[in-house]
Amino acid sequence: MIKVNEKKHPFENGITLFQLREKFKPDADIVVYNGFPVADDLSLRDGDQVCFIRRGEIPDAEEMKQLIISRHSPKVHEKIQNKCVGIAGAGGLGSSLAIALARLSVGKLVIADFDVVEPSNLNRQQYFIDQIGLFKVDALKANLGKINPFLDVDPINRKLDESNLGATFKECDVIAECFDNPESKSIIVEFVLSKFNKPIVAVSGIAGFENAHELKCRNLMKNLYVIGDGLTAAAPGMGLMAPKVGIAAHMQANKILELLLKM
Amino acid sequence: MNIVVNGEDISIENTSTVADLLKKLDQDSKKVVVELNETIVSKSDYSEIKISDGDSFEIIQFVPGG
Structure with a gap:
């Protein structure tokens, strides 16, 4: 055959x-x-x-x-076509990550964010000028549909906190932390590690443009992978830019692929 | 009292709770995830949980950006 x-x-x-x-x-x-x-x-x-x-x-x-x-690598597609990935935040990390996972044909993406697209997002986030004012989750679903219309994308327009994280991501095999602020990063990582027995791939330390080679993926606790240099914070004079945010998002996508293939 | 933090042996005095330890290490409790002897400590317990000699901590502090 x-x-x-x-x-x-x-x-x-x-x-x-x-x-x-x-x-x-x-x-x-x-x-x-x-x-x-x-x-x-x-x-x-x-x-x-x-x-x-x-x-x-x-x-x-x-x-x-x-x-x-x-064009999917044999034995990869078969394993990930029925998997589900949760994406917490649809900004610079989440929008690029979602596109990479859609191109891989990961079966289902649950994408949660409460914000709308605005002009200052366009420096690094995967949206277009004609999407300004749309909810990010709806704009992202539309963009993913233009790349791979055969996926199940569940856009959840919601501000995530401890009260709704469990219900939002319960069906997901892996969760990606794609928030901007460190308090939210801390809340979701703590929640997933203590309430779910499933991996979370988080990001910390991706601002500026220097030392991109210092972005590493580290397995810091059971079920926790953190991408970044762990130190370089976004701050006045140290902005977030498409290249390093994109590198981190794609490192997240690659770690998630690796985790899904091991399941 | 001797404990391990992120793989390093450290000696601490006058530190009774996880919250005290975070303060001593200059870590913002809202931005960290703490594992004590391979169990996640929830933020609401930082002021409750007492540190014992020989405890092993993993502490991750997140920085902004995404």
């Missing part, structure tokens, strides 16, 4: 990649072989996954879903 554009077909012994393209989609100019684009012909083996794409062509919804999946 081989998979062509995510559909199973009987394997024909001796057939090559380009012979298969001739059969299924002769005008395809992108060939993805086992999750990786290739330019040269090769002999196929039983169990291979192949995708043929015509550059620039917008396929129908079913094929689109299959083509997005085609």
Whole structure:
């Protein structure tokens, strides 16, 4: 059996990649072989996954879903497609993290924030000028839908505190702390570590532009991972900027992926 | 009294509660998460929980930014 554009077909012994393209989609100019684009012909083996794409062509919804999946690393997608990640805060960290997780096709995202998009967010947060004034969770859901419309995104327009954290994130496998202020970071980390038996990936120390290489992911307590240098606080003269916030958000995404794959 | 904080041995005097320890270490109790002998201490207990010789603490202080 081989998979062509995510559909199973009987394997024909001796057939090559380009012979298969001739059969299924002769005008395809992108060939993805086992999750990786290739330019040269090769002999196929039983169990291979192949995708043929015509550059620039917008396929129908079913094929689109299959083509997005085609570039997911084999054995990764199968494990994370039914997982749920909770994102606490949809600012610089949360909006970038959500986009990375959507591109990975993590099955469900629960995203909570109470704020609206405003112009000073645009220096680092994944929103657009025409979204100013919208609730961040609604704007982010819309943006994620343009990247991967096949995900379950639950936008929760709520200020999080001890009284509602449990109900908000109870179905999530992993929680991401994406707040700005340290009091809120402390509250959610303490809550998750004491009330849930599930991991939380938090962030501390990502301001400014210097020493990006000092951003580390540290496992500081059971179920607690903290990304950042632990020290560099946002303050007057030490602002938050897209590069380091983006690095931290993507380190969060990568740690979350690693945790989901171990479950 | 000897305790361990974030892997380092320290010696403390006149420090009876977790709240006292945080003050001594110049940590803002609203911005930290404290683990005592591998159990999370909730903020509401900082003034209640007494420190004993040999206790092991992990204390994380969060800084702003996100």
